[in-house]
Amino acid sequence: MLPKTTVLLVIAILAVAAFPALAVHMDSQLTGDLGVLDLATDVTFNGTIWTYTYQLTFTTAIGSSYVHSFAVDNIGQYLFTNASNTGNFTNPTYDPNAWSVDWILGTMTQGETVTFSYQSQHAPDVITVWATVGDSGTYASGQTLGMGAEIPEPGAILALSGMFAAAAGLWRRRR
Incomplete structure (x- = not known):
């Protein structure tokens, strides 16, 4: 099973790539x-x-x-x-x-x-x-x-997604 941060990062990248x-x-x-x-x-x-x-x-x-x-x-x-x-x-x-x-x-x-x-x-x-x-x-x-x-x-969406993934990774490490 993949770590949550990897899954969140992949989801964020896919969301930006699929930007309608x-x-x-x-x-x-x-x-x-x-x-x-x-x-x-x-x-x-x-x-x-x-x-x-x-x-x-x-x-x-x-x-x-x-x-x-x-x-x-x-x-x-x-x-x-x-x-x-x-x-x-x-x-x-x-x-x-x-x-x-x-x-x-x-x-x-x-x-x-x-x-x-x-x-x-x-x-x-x-x-x-x-x-x-x-x-x-x-x-x-x-x-x-x-x-x-x-x-x-459009790069702002990618930056926000990256910050979200980083925050999720930090939250997981602190737990």
């Missing part, structure tokens, strides 16, 4: 003189990195028949990586002076759906998003999830 991926979903609409766009936002956490995915559907055109760009506010100018999209937009790269994550120079027509995504160490917060048409000056905006100031520390 977190997922958050938010549906919203972008509205304005451009029209109405439905936005489904999914944010997942794999234990070290957050992946932000925005599925944008151009449902109702008012001021223009196409969307030229999509932007997510980044007021804290937080680092992001691996930006991509399923349409023909130019993907952004991180710029420490930029106040938003911008997919530009694309064309999205009414009824079309395009998925935009990026990764970051920053946990989600509710922020403003924009869909714009550059040449006509029309836009639509709304609220969804984006990078917040908090960076979670």
Whole structure:
């Protein structure tokens, strides 16, 4: 039979290794003189990195028949990586002076759906998003999830588990 401390340590390590991926979903609409766009936002956490995915559907055109760009506010100018999209937009790269994550120079027509995504160490917060048409000056905006100031520390769980195992070992030795 294994000592209790070994069993507790193995349980703590397995609990950290089996840390479930977190997922958050938010549906919203972008509205304005451009029209109405439905936005489904999914944010997942794999234990070290957050992946932000925005599925944008151009449902109702008012001021223009196409969307030229999509932007997510980044007021804290937080680092992001691996930006991509399923349409023909130019993907952004991180710029420490930029106040938003911008997919530009694309064309999205009414009824079309395009998925935009990026990764970051920053946990989600509710922020403003924009869909714009550059040449006509029309836009639509709304609220969804984006990078917040908090960076979670998954190592804290491992440290607490290790302290618990050490305390259990000391308690056993004193007995």
